[in-house]
Amino acid sequence: DIQMTQSPSFLSASVGDRVTITCRASQSIGHYLNWYQQKSGKAPKLLIYGTSNLQNGVPSRFSAIGSGTDYTLTIDSLQPEDFATYYCQQSYRTPLTFGGGTKVEIK
Amino acid sequence: QVQMVESGGGVVQPGGSLRLSCAASGFTFNIYGMHWVRQAPGKGLEWVAVIWYDGTQEFYADSVKGRFTISRDNSKNMLYLQMNSLRVEDTAVYYCAGQEMATIRGQGTQVTVSS
Numbered sequence: 157d158i159q160m161t162q163s164p165s166f167l168s169a170s171v172g173d174r175v176t177i178t179c180r181a182s183q184s185i186g187h188y189l190n191w192y193q194q195k196s197g198k199a200p201k202l203l204i205y206g207t208s209n210l211q212n213g214v215p216s217r218f219s220a221i222g223s224g225t226d227y228t229l230t231i232d233s234l235q236p237e238d239f240a241t242y243y244c245q246q247s248y249r250t251p252l253t254f255g256g257g258t259k260v261e262i263k
Numbered sequence: 264q265v266q267m268v269e270s271g272g273g274v275v276q277p278g279g280s281l282r283l284s285c286a287a288s289g290f291t292f293n294i295y296g297m298h299w300v301r302q303a304p305g306k307g308l309e310w311v312a313v314i315w316y317d318g319t320q321e322f323y324a325d326s327v328k329g330r331f332t333i334s335r336d337n338s339k340n341m342l343y344l345q346m347n348s349l350r351v352e353d354t355a356v357y358y359c360a361g362q363e364m365a366t367i368r369g370q371g372t373q374v375t376v377s378s
Contacts, residue, residue, distance in 0.1 A: 190366055199356070199371050200308070205364045212264075243308060247365035250322055251310040252298055 158182050158246050162255025168263045175231045177258045179244035184224045188248035191220055191229045194257075195240045203242075204229065234260070265289040265368055267359050272372030279349050283372055285342040285359030293317070293337040295362055299344050301355035302371075311357070312344065327353075349376045 159182035169175050179189065187207040192200035202211045204220040207227060217232040231238055239262055244255040271283040285297070299311040312323045312333040321333050332345040342359050356371040 188364065190364055192367065199358065199369065200367050202366050202368065205366055245308070245365075245367075250296075250298075250313050251324065252300060252313075252360065252365055253310065254308040257307055 157251055158185060158249055158253050160244055160246055160253050160255040162244055162258055164258060165256060167258055167260045169234055169260060170263045171234055171236060173234045175234055175238075175260060177229045177242055177244075177260075179222075179227045179229075179255050181225045181227075181246055181248075185246045185248035187223075188246055189220075189222060189227045190245045190247065191218075192243045192245065193238075193240045194243065200243060231260075236262075265362060267361065267367075267369040269357060269359055269369045269372040272357065272374045274375045274377060275349055276378050277349060277351055277376055279376070280345070280347045281349065281374060283344040283346065283357055283374070285344075285369065287340045287342065287359070287361060290362050292340040292361075296365070297333075297335060297342045297359060297361040298365055299333060299342075299357060300360050300367060301353075301357045301374075303352070303355040306355075308367075309355075314342070346374070349374075351376050 161180045189207045191204040194200045203214050207222050208220050220229045242258045266288045268286045298313045302308050314321050314333045330348045334343045354376050358367045358371045360367045
């Protein structure tokens, strides 16, 4: 199975900050990397698919890049509604595997 | 607009059965493999099962192998998960995932296994 290592697992930031979350795959996964935002008690919300494609309706302050084994999600100018847990997911090979999550909390 | 709507969850006793459904729309269902993914309370996301686009192959997580069966009806754009011999540790929200990047799009359905 492809292991997804996400860091940091916890992040404390202020409104307006620029935040970066990284995800590393145990082997090359091409562009098959998705990012989700999850708020407490809610379903994961797709933010980015295929490494860098912004899902419809997602604010442009979210962006992502990556290739091979290393991927990053960036949130420019963190907003109050962005405080949540973020997950990466690889879909290059079955089984689908997910990062352990990054909880973004208010400083 | 891509939609996946999960249903069929509920409360069941250990050893019981449930059948989950996922209604897909907004994409060409019959050309993509489809997955089930679950999330136990306070935990991360865990892959459960996959079925090939034409239903000819299925694969399962070790934790559910022999107890769960994934199936699909391409004429109805529907995905299913038959869950038998349920255990307390199967308690989770279950999501379907699919399309090219195997993304989760729905709200999930809650399965609670408790005596």
